[in-house]
Amino acid sequence: MEKSHDLPQVLLLKPPLDMEVFGQDRFSSDKFRFLKAWESPLPLDQFLQAHAQSVQAILVSGGIPVTADTIRLLPALKMLMTTGAGLNHIDMPECRRRGIAVANAGSVPSEDVADLAVGLLIDVLRKVSASDWYVRRGLWITNGDFTLGSKVGGKRVGIVGLGNIGSLVAKRLEAFGCCISYNSRKQKPSVTYPFYSNVRELAANSDVLIICCGLTDQTHHMINKEVLSALGKEGVIVNIGRGAIIDEQELVRCLVHGEIKGAGLDVFEKEPDVPKELFELDNVVLSPHCANWTGETFNDRQKYVVSNLEAFFSNKPLLSTAVDD
Missing domain, CATH: 3.40.50.720 (NAD(P)-binding Rossmann-like Domain)
Known part of the structure; x- marks a missing residue:
């Protein structure tokens, strides 16, 4: 088993709600480790520049935008995983231009x-x-x-x-x-x-x-x-x-x-x-935007997110690829 610091990095701009509910341990894997932007004292652009060559994937929730500017600061980025179904917080044209795979929670919620x-x-x-x-x-x-x-x-x-x-x-x-x-x-x-x-x-x-x-x-x-x-x-x-x-x-x-x-x-x-x-x-x-807020969906989605990221880092097909329709 690889040491934690040798594992490929998954960028977290902010902890997803699922992680706040279940804790990070439920998202742990021997295929990747999380890089937590919010724990750094650096401004976000400087933080991204410092890790530009190592970040291959981003895990993001619906409340955090992933803009073209963010994507351009990460030349090694190849995959973006969002915990929700919607894609309006992601610059999809820039992802298509770069050939970045975008995955969402599929049919889980x-x-x-x-x-x-x-x-x-x-x-x-x-x-x-x-x-x-x-x-x-x-x-x-x-x-x-x-x-x-x-x-x-x-x-x-x-x-x-x-x-x-x-x-x-x-x-x-x-x-x-x-x-x-x-x-x-x-x-x-x-x-x-x-x-x-x-x-x-x-x-x-x-x-x-x-x-x-x-x-x-x-x-x-x-x-x-x-x-x-x-x-x-x-x-x-x-x-x-x-x-x-x-x-x-x-x-x-x-x-x-x-x-x-x-x-x-x-x-x-x-x-x-x-x-x-x-x-x-x-x-x-x-209703306060909580259509998928059940313990069952959160539990299944946590497993799905980890499995999708592990598939990416194992060079296996993703469980789902998002389509911006």
Whole structure:
């Protein structure tokens, strides 16, 4: 077994949340060692320059950007591993230009994220959080019966982004008797759901819009005034993708003025800041970007991260390669 200081280095710009939860021991390996930038007194650019020839891989979480400037300071970099599914914090064009392999958590968190998407939808339609608030404040006694909710079964659900997560959301909602259609970059030949190349047309033919795609230049503010207007006054939107896929200011306006029926939101445009107007609305369910926050996902993801890094340093195929769609 190699001595620790002889092992190849994996750069950590900041400890991932998984490491803070489980501790570094759960990420240890005899194939690599971690280089912890935050422990150095040097400014980051100087720290990177000092280790420029030795860093072959970076392990990064969603809250830390990996910019072209960072990548250019690391000529030996060949692999980038991110603990999340999204890639909007990584300069993918620079990675492609350099031939740097980018891997994410693959399908590890997909089941949990899909579960929360469905949970948010049920909560909004059946007013679970609103009725909980009603009971807790004694309003059932003083005001009588609660207001009517809306049935989940039979709803026309449009899914934006039919990847791992979107497909699992569709499968779950089919079991409720929902009618599924979707929008994606390309139509999927193996999928029988109706396909809409235009997200506005998808919204116009849906009662519910569920955002499952990644954030890119093309999807930024893709859900805009026209799309929300097409969804209409009886429409509900659920977002477990990224906040900036929706024009948040326009969404808030539509919700405040009753131009859409409700929303279930796990992600926001300027996290952790959430528009205060949403706090007063009982038809909106809010979640602090925690769709994949389960002990099972964190445990499985820790194993997956280590296995992927070990595969890289053993010159074996990566368990997954990320695609920025």
